[in-house]
Amino acid sequence: MLKKCFLLVTLLIWISSHSFAQLISDNQDRYKPGSSVNLSSPYHTSLSFFYNLEEEHYQPENAAKTLDLSEIRDQNGQRLAVKLKQIFEGNGILIRTNEIPNEQNYADSTSTTEGNIYYFDKLKLPGILLQKTGDNWKFSAFTVSRIDELHSDTYPYGTAKLLNILPKIGNQEYLGLHLWQLVGLFILLLLVFLSHWIFTLLVDKFLLYIFQRYGYGKVGEDYILPVARVVSIYLIVVLLSLFIRVLQLPIEIWSWILIVLRTLKPFLITIIFYKLANVVAAYFTKLATKTESTLDDQLVPLMRKTLKAFVIIVGTLFILRDGLNLDIIPFLTGLSIGGVAIALAAQDTIKNFFGSVMIFIDRPFQVGDWITSGDIDGTVEEVGFRSTRIRTFRNSLMYVPNGKIADSILDNHGLRQYRRFYTTLTITYDTPPELVDEFVKGLREIVLAHPDTRKDGFHVYFNNLSSFSQDVMFYIFFEVSTWAEELRCKHEILIQIVKLANSIGVRFAFPTQTLHMESFPEKKTLVPDYDGGYEAKVTDFVQRELKRKGK
Known part of the structure; x- marks a missing residue:
């Protein structure tokens, strides 16, 4: 598999190198190399610079004439010219000389700077530009003063030294590549596979062992391990992007490789933070289980979704800006303008x-x-x-x-603190008043004896005479939190009521009808007739009740 990948990359590099050579050769009829250098337009200056740094006709002294060295102490223009070309190649900037303006008095309409200026790439390398001084177009003094700084940024952490060490291996060509490039490519692939093996060992073995040792094995396996694996891939991509540019591959293929690497970095970082959102949510879920309130239980899923949406939006913007080198300012401006229309459509x-x-x-x-x-x-x-x-x-x-x-x-x-239970107990009309009174007292004792009833707020009274029964109001509250517990308490209370009624002989009434006949000759009227009249009977009842209560 490694051999096939190596041959595929080599074939692509060989094709791209020949296409670049063809691009230069297409412009040779418009430029005749010699002791003099044509600086009459941005096109001729660019062609003079890149043509004289090609291997077939390597003349760095001519390329140095395209630099404005008037404001620097180091007059070694050849060294600066070579570095400038390496900056172009390291940043994957493909220069097509036939697209550069061939006008002696060319002026950039998008530039706010006065004078005749031409930018190669404002997004990738805004500091590199051609400027007309007198009748000649040269790389500006500002550009020349920043060559060393830009070169260090393009080849950081001492990788620039490899640009001088690797070519010493040999310049023989095989399949369109120099021997040192093939050796460097093999070493880089070997380094990538070795790094992947080391990171996998550290993540899958060592990191998981640490979490298992401290009792967080499931947390490490479900949440930390997926994040760590993506981090290891990200480190490999960073390592690859640092060293592959040292190989100075043909610019056509390298420009695409650089786009892929620049896109992978923010893409992998987005995945890392997307997975970290699950870790954060799991942590807050654990905290939520320790609280009595359920508000945090519903906040955690919403927080997880919000974090993931935020990560995706920000990650997409970084992919567009850093990976694809797109200017996201107009995009954001368009969003703010289109936001009004979107808001109206999504009310x-x-x-x-x-x-x-x-x-x-x-x-x-x-x-x-x-x-x-x-x-x-x-x-x-x-x-x-x-x-x-x-x-x-x-x-x-x-x-x-x-x-x-x-x-x-x-x-x-x-949110109820108490759950109300209200019912009407109907007892028959033949129940004596004394028995009704004792039945009501027993109902109150049942309420007071139950462990889940409210003791300071209940009402049990004989309060109504209906068409077929004597009615007892039973109005109580349960101190329970769920409906299941409420049903259990109702069941227990009703069982106790039925037992009380059976034990003292109270019968529950149900709708009945009684037919009274007054037309029999043998039967007297049902209207009572008292000696002394009704008033004397009522007075006698009241006196007896007062006498009984006084005792």
């Missing part, structure tokens, strides 16, 4: 988003609460950006837009 989405924000600020409910509002009736499972997921008592899922919830009147049963 409902924005309304739902701010509805979710208001839910977290006002906290009308938490995950696990039972809420009702119109057609909404169920238990809250999750609060998202756009909608809230509610599990109904039919076990179906209801997705309700957050904007609708924010504008609705909600009845949150989950």
Whole structure:
């Protein structure tokens, strides 16, 4: 596999090197090398510079004439010319001389600087430019003064020394490459595979062993290990981008390789932070389990989604800027202008988003609460950006837009401190008043004896005479947090009521009808007739009751 990759890269390099040679040869008829150098236009100056630094006709003294050395002490123009060419190659800037303007008085319309100036690439190398001085176009004095600095930035950490060491291996050509380039390519591939093996050993063995030793094996395997593997790949890409430019590969193939490497860096960093969002979410999830409130339980999923969306957006911008060398300022400006149109088209989405924000600020409910509002009736499972997921008592899922919830009147049963139980106990009319009174006292004792009832706020009274029964109001509260516990308490209370009624002979009434006949000859009227009249009977009853209570 390694051999096939090596041959493929070599073939591409050979093709690109010949295409670049053809590009130069296409312009030779317009430029005749000699002791003099043509500096009459940006085109001729560029062609003079690059032509005299090609291997077939290497004349660095002529290339040095294209540099403005008037403001530097080091007059070794040949060394600076070679370095400048290496800067172009190291940054993957492909110069097509036939596209450079061939006008003696050319002026860059996009430049704010006065004078005749030509930029090769404002994004990659804004400091390298041609400037007309008198009748000649040369690399400006500012550019020449920055050659050493730009060269160090292009070949950092001492890699520039390899530019002088590797060519000493040999300049024989094989498949369009010099011997030192082939040797350097082999060493680089070997270094990449060795680095991958070392990073894999450190990540999969050593790092996982450390987490397992301290009791975090599952955390390390599920969260840390995926991040560490991407980090190892990123380090390999950084290592590859540092040393591959030293090989001075043909600019056509190297420019594409450089784009891939520059794109991979922000792409891998985006993946790293995307996976780190899971690590952060797992940490806050663990903290949320230690608290009694369920608000943090619903904040963690929303925070994870927000972090991931933020990472993707920022990562995409860095990929466009650093990887593809695109100017993202006009893109951001376009977003700000188009944001108005997007906001108008997505009013409902924005309304739902701010509805979710208001839910977290006002906290009308938490995950696990039972809420009702119109057609909404169920238990809250999750609060998202756009909608809230509610599990109904039919076990179906209801997705309700957050904007609708924010504008609705909600009845949150989950926030109840007490759960009310109200019923009417109907007993038959033939139950004596004394027995009714004792039955009510027994009901109160049942409430006081139960461990989950509210002792300071209940009402048990004989309060109504209905068409078929004597009614006892039974109004109590349970101090429980869930519906299941409420049902359990109701069951226990009702069992005790039935046992009490059976033990003292109280019979529960149900709707009945009694037919009274007054037309029988043998039967007297049902209207009572008392000696002394009704008033004397009532007075006698009241006196007896007062006498009984006085005792």
